[in-house]
Amino acid sequence: MKRVGFFYFEEKNNDCRRQRMMKVLIVIMMAGMWCMQPEKVSAADPVIRVLLTTTDFNSRYHQEITVSYDGKEITYTAEEVKKQGDKVRIPAQKDGIRILSIQRQSGTPVYDGSIEIIPKAEGLIIVNELFLEKYLTRVVPSEMPATYEKEALKAQAVCARTYAWKQIQEQRLHELEADVDDTVDFQVYGNMEPQKAATEAVRETEGQILCQNGEAVEAYYFSTSAGVTSTDEIWGSDEAAPYLRSVPCKFDEEEPWSSWIVELPWKMLEDRIREKGEGTVLRSVTVTRRSESGAATALEAVSDKGSCIIENEYEIRKFLAPVNCMITEKDGTETAGGSLLPSAYFELERTQNGNLQVRGKGYGHGVGMSQTGADKMAEQGYDYREILDYFFRNITVENLG
Incomplete structure (x- = not known):
């Protein structure tokens, strides 16, 4: 008033x-x-607490932390922090707070908002507290290229805000005094400089979240579809969330990651079976169960010790991770594989040289909104609400506060 x-x-x-x-x-x-x-009035702007991980996002715990602000450079160890109380809190600074002991792709990160350094048994943790809308100006360009169409960026902003708000409510990291961390386990908060287009998308959707029956939903998103999207059943849910649906997605069918192929050394898979304690000689690997949309949800690896069942989309992609293998995308581009298979939409075939060939489609878990699909829809004239309505079922866009 x-x-x-x-x-x-x-x-x-x-x-x-x-x-x-x-x-x-x-x-x-x-x-x-x-x-x-x-x-x-503008939508309420709550604060979010982000747990900052070490260089390369390897760990949540730091052995030593060096910060720079207001012309000062200070190094903290656990003992020094304990001498000052339960934690050290550095208030927000006009030019941000630099954390010199962390490196990101963009170099030494500078953070808006306040920084808390808290001692734990495993080491020190860093929590960055800032307003949600400010956080989103860094998250959106980290999760979606700022060169994408504006309506796609606005759809991304709504999804990212909804996801963050849901995490604030659920308090999964309560014991670490945070709401989210800065990795792909939540949303990438890579300290990328705000981009004009992404910032405008955040501003033009300020406070807007996706809801069903007045409650915020899990607004999942991923890179590129396999021609269809998944539901959360791929993660073992007994029943799909009512707002998630499997829909055909032809919008991104010409994108490089819409199809791909990679060859995995058989010995690498044998080593992984051995690490699991499930035998030493791998005899076969087959998909034994798929979701309604076609994603692999169960994999059987037969060894000299017997049968090992690997379930859940994430665990399957982890077992078949193409580490140090070259993945050939649809357009012929070759990309070095990482710690996860691009997606769970694939077919397996043993090659003549004894390796395992994986022919797959899409990139990411496949649940919710396809980011490249959203971009192509925006190119065709869809606005952000229409994009969201396509990928989610019976949802409304509502304001926080």
């Missing part, structure tokens, strides 16, 4: 006159209260 100003008048010492004036003033005030309309 708008603040109401009050005028004060000097009165002669006349009780009757004062009483009459007070009555008039009360009537005016009451009329004003009835006539005042709520001012259109």
Whole structure:
């Protein structure tokens, strides 16, 4: 509501006159209260607490932390922090707070908001507390290229805000005094410089989240579809969330990651079976169960010790991770593989040289919104609400606060 100003008048010492004036003033005030309309205000902007991991996002625990702000450079160890109390809190600085002991792709990171350094048994943790909207200006360009169409960026901003708000509510990292961390386990907060297009997308959707029946949903998103999207059943849910649906997605069918092929050395897979304690000689690897949309949800690895069943989309992609293998994308581009198979949409075939050939489609878990699909939809004239409505079922876009 708008603040109401009050005028004060000097009165002669006349009780009757004062009483009459007070009555008039009360009537005016009451009329004003009835006539005042709520001012259109911006959406509430809660704070979010982000756990900052070490260089290369390897660990949540730091053995030593060096920060720079306001012309000072300070190094903290666990013992030094404990001497100062339960934690060290550095308030927000005009030019941000640099953490010299961390390196990111963009170099030494500089953080908006405050920084807390907290000692734990395993080492020190760093928590960056800042306003949610400010956080999103860094997350959106980290998760989606700022060169994408504006309506796609706006859809991404709504998804990212919804996901973050859901994590704030669920408090999964409560014991670490945070809401999320800065890795792909939550949303990438890589300290990338805000990009104009992404920042505008955040601003133009300020406070907007995806809801079903008034409750925030899990607004999942991923890179590129396999021609269809998945539900959360690929992670072992007994029943798909009512707002998640498997939909055909032909919008990104010409994208490089829409199909790919990679060859995995058989010995590498044998080593992984051995690490699991499931034998030493691998005889076969087959998909034994798929989701309704075709994603592998169970894999059987048969060894000299017997059968080992690997379940859950993530665990399957991890077991078949193409580490140090070259993946050939649809357009012929070759990319070095990492710690996860690009997606769980694939077919397996043993090659003549005894290795395992994987022919797959899509990039990412496949649940929720395809980011490249959203970009192509925006190119065709869809606005961000239409994009979100396509990938999610029976949802509404509502404002926080």
